[in-house]
Every structure is written in C-alpha cells, then in structure tokens.
Amino acid sequence: xxxxxxxxxxxxxxxxxxQERLVRQTTRQFVEDRVIPIIERHNRxxxxxxxxxxxxxxxxxxxxxxxxxxxxxxxxxxYGLIMQELExxxxxxxxxxxxxxxLVMYPILTFGTEEQKQHWLPRLQxxxxxxxxxxxxxxxxxxxxxxxxxxxxxxxxFILNGEKTWITNGSVADVAVVWARxxxxxxxxxxxxxxxxxxxxxxxxxxxxxxxxxSSLSFQDCRIPEENLLPGARGLKSPLSCLxxxxxxxxxxxxxxxxxxxxTARQYTILRKQFHDRPIASHQxxxxxxxxxxxxxxxxxLMALHVGRLKDAGKADFSxxxxxxxxxxxxxxxxxxxxxxxxxxxxxxxxxxxxRHMCNLETVKTYEGTHxxxxxxxxxxxTGVSAYV
Amino acid sequence: xxxxxCLKQVxxxxxxxxxxxxxxxxxxxxxxxxVNEPDAFALEEGLRLKxxxxxxxxxxxxxxxxxxxxxxxxxxKGADRGIHIEDEALGRAxxxxxxxxxxxxxxxxxxxxxxxxxxxxxxGYGQTGxxxxxxxxxxxxxxxxxxxxxxxxxxxxxxxEAGWFQYVEMPLPALLAIQSGINKVRYxxxxxxxxAKTKELKRLTPAELGVDLEPRQQIRRVYVPQKTxxxxxxxxxxxxxxxxxxxxxxxxxxxx
Numbered sequence: 001x002x003x004x005x006x007x008x009x010x011x012x013x014x015x016x017x018x019q020e021r022l023v024r025q026t027t028r029q030f031v032e033d034r035v036i037p038i039i040e041r042h043n044r045x046x047x048x049x050x051x052x053x054x055x056x057x058x059x060x061x062x063x064x065x066x067x068x069x070x071x072x073x074x075x076x077x078x079y080g081l082i083m084q085e086l087e088x089x090x091x092x093x094x095x096x097x098x099x100x101x102x103l104v105m106y107p108i109l110t111f112g113t114e115e116q117k118q119h120w121l122p123r124l125q126x127x128x129x130x131x132x133x134x135x136x137x138x139x140x141x142x143x144x145x146x147x148x149x150x151x152x153x154x155x156x157x158f159i160l161n162g163e164k165t166w167i168t169n170g171s172v173a174d175v176a177v178v179w180a181r182x183x184x185x186x187x188x189x190x191x192x193x194x195x196x197x198x199x200x201x202x203x204x205x206x207x208x209x210x211x212x213x214x215s216s217l218s219f220q221d222c223r224i225p226e227e228n229l230l231p232g233a234r235g236l237k238s239p240l241s242c243l244x245x246x247x248x249x250x251x252x253x254x255x256x257x258x259x260x261x262x263x264t265a266r267q268y269t270i271l272r273k274q275f276h277d278r279p280i281a282s283h284q285x286x287x288x289x290x291x292x293x294x295x296x297x298x299x300x301x302l303m304a305l306h307v308g309r310l311k312d313a314g315k316a317d318f319s320x321x322x323x324x325x326x327x328x329x330x331x332x333x334x335x336x337x338x339x340x341x342x343x344x345x346x347x348x349x350x351x352x353x354x355x356r357h358m359c360n361l362e363t364v365k366t367y368e369g370t371h372x373x374x375x376x377x378x379x380x381x382x383t384g385v386s387a388y389v
Numbered sequence: 390x391x392x393x394x395c396l397k398q399v400x401x402x403x404x405x406x407x408x409x410x411x412x413x414x415x416x417x418x419x420x421x422x423x424v425n426e427p428d429a430f431a432l433e434e435g436l437r438l439k440x441x442x443x444x445x446x447x448x449x450x451x452x453x454x455x456x457x458x459x460x461x462x463x464x465x466k467g468a469d470r471g472i473h474i475e476d477e478a479l480g481r482a483x484x485x486x487x488x489x490x491x492x493x494x495x496x497x498x499x500x501x502x503x504x505x506x507x508x509x510x511x512x513g514y515g516q517t518g519x520x521x522x523x524x525x526x527x528x529x530x531x532x533x534x535x536x537x538x539x540x541x542x543x544x545x546x547x548x549x550e551a552g553w554f555q556y557v558e559m560p561l562p563a564l565l566a567i568q569s570g571i572n573k574v575r576y577x578x579x580x581x582x583x584x585a586k587t588k589e590l591k592r593l594t595p596a597e598l599g600v601d602l603e604p605r606q607q608i609r610r611v612y613v614p615q616k617t618x619x620x621x622x623x624x625x626x627x628x629x630x631x632x633x634x635x636x637x638x639x640x641x642x643x644x645x
Contacts, residue, residue: 002403003403005401005403005421006421018457018458018461019461019582019583019585019586021458022458022461022462022465022577022582023579023582025462025577026465026576026577026578026579026582029576030576058578059576059578059579060578060579060580061579064579072578072579072580072583073583074579074583078579082579
C-alpha cells in the first residue's frame with residue numbers, strides 16, 4: 001500500500017488557503033510517521049499511545065482553535081483539517097484531542113475565572129495536564145437533563161455526589177470538568193485528580209475505540225473548593241455548547257476515517273486480481289461501491305468546509321453542526337462497511353485499517369449526540385416542534 | 390552565523406507521473422508538490438546550527454510562483470526570512486541557470502554558510518550546489534553527514550563509499566551539500582505556521598538580479614522505460630541447446 005496522499009475528487013483543495021493546506025500537511029505527516037506504524041498494536045492491546053501526548057502538544061493540537069494562554073489560535077477550518085487528519089489515523093486519537101480542546105479547554109476558557117484559565121489552560125495546552133468531561137451518567141445518556149449528580153454548598157466549598165460514565169481519558173485526567181446540579185441548576189465544577197472521594201475505573205471489553213481510555217467516574221462526598229466552580233456556566237446549554245464544539249470536530253474527523261477506508265479499498269481493488277487475471281476494480285459492482293464512497297466523501301468534505309467557514313464567520317448554529325455530525329459519521333460508517341466488503345477476507349484483519357475504523361465509527365455514531373438525537377434536532381429545527389419531550 | 394538554505398519544490402514522492410503532450414516533461418496539473426527531501430535535511434541542519442550558535446536562516450528558492458508554499462513551510466519550521474527568485478521558467482531550469490540565479494541573490498546577502506540538499510528528487514543531477522559554490526568562489530564539500538562549527542571554520546564529515554567517511558576542516562564562508570538522513574527533520578508546528586505569516590518573503594525577478602534564463606541544457610524527450618520481450622529459439626540437439634541455455638543464463642541473464 002502507498003502512503004496516504006489525501007482524497008480530493010473535485011479539487012476541493014482549491015478552496016483552502018496555503019496556510020490551511022500547510023496545517024493539514026503537518027498533521028498528515030505526523031500521523032503517517034508517528035501514528036500509522038503503531039496504531040494497530042495499540043488497538044490490539046487496548047492502550048492509548050500516551051507517549052504521543054508531548055508531541056501532540058508541541059505541534060499545537062490541543063485547543064488549536066482557541067486563542068490566548070499558549071493556544072495556537074487556528075481558524076475553525078484549520079482545526080477541522082487537523083481533526084480530519086488525526087482521525088485518518090484513529091478515532092481514538094482524534095477523540096483525545098477533541099476532549100482536551102473542545103470539552104475541557106473550551107469550557108474553562110468560556111466559563112472559567114481568570115485564575116482558572118491562568119492555571120489550567122497553559123498546562124492543558126502543553127500536555128503537562130490532561131482533562132476529561134463528565135456529563136453522561138449511567139442512567140442519562142441522550143437525556144442529560146435528567147442527571148442525578150448533585151452539589152451542595154457547605155461553607156466555602158461544595159460537596160459533590162454522583163456517577164459519570166463513558167468518560168474519555170477519565171482515569172488519566174488531572175482535571176475533570178464535571179456537570180452537576182447546584183440548587184437545581186446544572187453547573188460545571190473542576191474536580192482535580194486526587195480529590196478525596198473521587199474515584200475512576202476504566203471500562204474494559206470495548207470492541208470500539210480500543211486505542212482510547214474510557215472510564216467511569218464516581219464522586220462520594222467530594223469536597224470541591226468554591227474557586228473550582230465555573231462561574232459562567234449555568235444550565236444545560238453550557239455543557240451542550242461544549243458538545244457543539246466537539247461535534248464540529250467530529251464532523252471533520254469522520255471524513256478522515258472515511259478517506260482512510262476508501263483509499264485503502266481503492267488501492268486494494270486495483271491490485272487485487274480475480275477472474276481472468278483482471279483487477280477487481282474492473283468489475284461494475286466494485287466500481288459502484290467506489291463511486292458511491294467518493295461521492296459521499298466529496299459531499300461530506302464540502303459540508304464540513306461550509307460549516308467551518310460559517311463557524312469562522314460566527315454564523316454556525318448548533319443545528320448546522322448536528323447535520324454535519326449526523327451526515328458525516330453515517331457516511332463514514334457506511335464507507336467503512338462497504339470498504340471492508342471490497343477487501344473480502346482481508347478486510348477483517350488488522351493488516352488493513354478498515355475494520356478498526358468501522359468499529360470505532362460505531363462509537364462515533366453514538367457519542368456526542370447519537371445519530372437519532374441529531375435527527376430530532378434537525379427535525380425540531382425545520383418544524384419548530386420538539387420530538388423529545 | 391548567517392546561513393542560507395537553498396530549497397527546491399519537487400513533485401511529491403510516489404506521485405503518479407504522466408508525460409505531457411509535448412513529450413518533454415510530466416503533466417504538472419496532476420501533481421502535488423513538496424519540499425525536495427534532501428533540502429529539508431539541509432534546512433533542518435541550518436535551523437540546528439542557528440539554535441546552537443545564533444544567527445539567521447534565510448531560505449533561498451529559485452522557482453515558479455507555486456514554490457512560494459515551500460518557502461512558507463520553511464518559514465513555519467523556523468527559518469527567519471525567505472527570498473523567492475520567481476519565474477515560471479525556473480520550474481524546469483537546468484542546474485547552471487538555477488545556480489546563477491541563486492548566486493546573484495546570495496552574493497547580496499554575504500552569508501557565512503550556504504546549505505543545499507545533495508541533489509533534487511526530480512532531476513537528480515546533484516550539481517546545483519557545487520556550481521553555486523564555484524560561481525560564488527566559495528569552498529564546498531558534498532555528501533555531508535555532520536557539521537561542527539569551530540572558530541571561523543567548520544569541520545564536516547563526508548560520506549564516502551563502502552562505509553568510509555572523510556573529515557574535512559574548511560574555512561568560512563563555505564557551501565555544503567547535505568546528505569539525506571543527517572538529522573531528524575522537524576514538523577512545522579501550528580504556532581510556527583501562524584508566525585510564518587508575518588515573516589518576510591522577498592520576491593525577486595531574474596531581470597532584477599540581472600540573470601538571463603537562457604537554458605544551457607535541454608530536455609529533448611521524456612519517456613517511460615520501454616519493456617521489450619523477445620523470444621530466442623535455441624537451435625541444435627537437446628544437448629547443444631542445453632549448453633547454450635546454460636551459457637546464456639550465466640553470462641547474459643547472470644542468474645547462475
């Protein structure tokens with residue numbers, strides 16, 4: 001197999017600036033050199049390549065589209081291209097950066113005090129501190145409004161109780177952004193590693209996002225100092241605004257996973273010969289699949305780019321990002337399945353990246369708002385009637 | 390130390406090359422471009438020398454407008470400024486023409502050290518650096534594996550054949566043609582990419598430098614090596630034919 005050279009059927013590259021292409025190139029090269037050679041082993045062993053954290057940080061990938069406190073201040077399109085290239089490597093790697101940037105650094109920057117920003121953002125940016133985001137609970141996934149986690153004021157601190165689960169990086173995080181009710185209102189708390197009563201345990205036996213750490217968090221009478229409350233966050237819209245940031249990155253990331261699968265299948269079908277010593281790419285049924293995939297990838301690229309330009313102009317709505325996430329992840333999963341099929345038996349081994357991407361994308365379809373929840377967000381947008389009440 | 394690093398933009402490795410209609414070059418519209426790999430090692434060596442000894446790294450490129458992206462990449466990696474001798478014809482210039490253009494620009498800079506890659510990944514002549522040194526009247530050394538700065542001079546390690554190396558001490562200013570693999574090339578960081586936007590990239594035309602682009606060398610025809618297949622029947626008795634076959638396998642095919 002040849003190295004990955006990108007997928008661009010319709011000269012979409014001409015819509016990117018020189019700087020945007022350079023950002024993509026640096027990320028692509030890093031993934032090719034540092035991720036592709038090791039990712040299958042990490043996936044097999046169900047470990048995250050933590051040794052890459054320092055390099056990811058040095059390159060500026062954590063909180064890349066945020067400004068100040070050491071962040072790179074990239075545009076949203078540049079950030080999207082980074083996510084695309086990282087997920088071309090593995091969804092777990094992209095998830096790691098999504099969580100650190102969109103779900104930890106973003107809420108601290110948006111809702112935090114100056115002290116919180118000064119303390120955490122440079123550390124999170126340079127990778128000396130890792131973060132996680134605790135919203136989902138064992139009984140509340142798609143309906144986070146029902147959360148049971150609760151904080152009660154006690155003098156100059158809060159006592160936090162509750163359970164969070166499906167938390168990426170939970171057990172390696174130095175700080176958890178935890179959402180809980182305080183006087184009936186959902187608020188955000190920075191819970192530091194080592195806080196008495198704060199325990200984490202990893203979720204094992206995953207068939208998906210294996211090269212990523214997924215944990216459960218438990219809080220039993222955790223005393224959280226007053227200064228660890230995010231003052232600017234009130235109500236469910238605050239954590240949802242973080243998810244909008246992360247979903248935006250997923251919308252691009254999924255394109256990367258799809259590109260990896262499509263490109264593998266395209267190369268494979270050209271080399272693989274069957275029936276009269278002809279490549280299987282010469283079969284109409286195979287071309288039908290490749291044509292479907294490249295068309296869907298091209299549409300997804302254009303949608304991601306358009307939403308990115310809207311976001312840079314301050315005009316992207318969460319409902320736009322829902323459509324981006326829903327469509328592009330569905331497209332990527334479908335592309336992975338079709339690519340797997342084209343590789344026949346070879347498609348089920350980890351000699352090729354497709355099955356790994358396919359399994360990963362099942363998670364990506366589910367987290368950060370399931371496919372169906374995004375259907376309902378779009379439905380509400382076009383009808384004005386909410387379907388999840 | 391003021392260091393000039395010469396940079397060329399070439400078709401990306403593993404590009405699918407198609408010969409153009411004129412049969413004299415490849416179809417450029419199909420290609421993606423990248424920094425010539427040996428030049429990337431030269432740039433890295435320049436950046437390391439600057440980080441160690443202070444000074445400035447200036448990137449010098451004689452190339453068509455598209456090559457600006459290669460200079461921008463070098464600036465993003467940490468070069469201080471760039472000089473682009475810009476002309477569409479420089480994309481396919483021969484070594485002498487490219488060296489003459491770069492010599493004119495380099496002379497005005499009076500650098501302490503000029504670094505080039507050993508050769509380009511497209512033409513692969515390995516001559517541009519050497520001609521550039523001659524035009525500037527500078528001492529030069531090629532196939533450099535190590536550079537050590539001393540007081541007013543440098544000591545370099547040259548790769549010879551069969552695992553042999555040569556150590557040479559040279560006065561400055563000098564020109565070195567850097568061998569690939571001399572160091573580990575860095576990535577452009579996002580912060581570096583952002584910073585590159587504010588760095589100086591000076592554009593010069595060959596006319597401004599007083600250089601004509603009249604080629605000294607011409608490519609007459611570019612073609613894909615042709616595969617030919619011939620069947621040769623060995624005459625004679627089986628014994629004679631077998632003897633001839635063995636002879637051919639030994640001396641023509643050289644597989645025995």
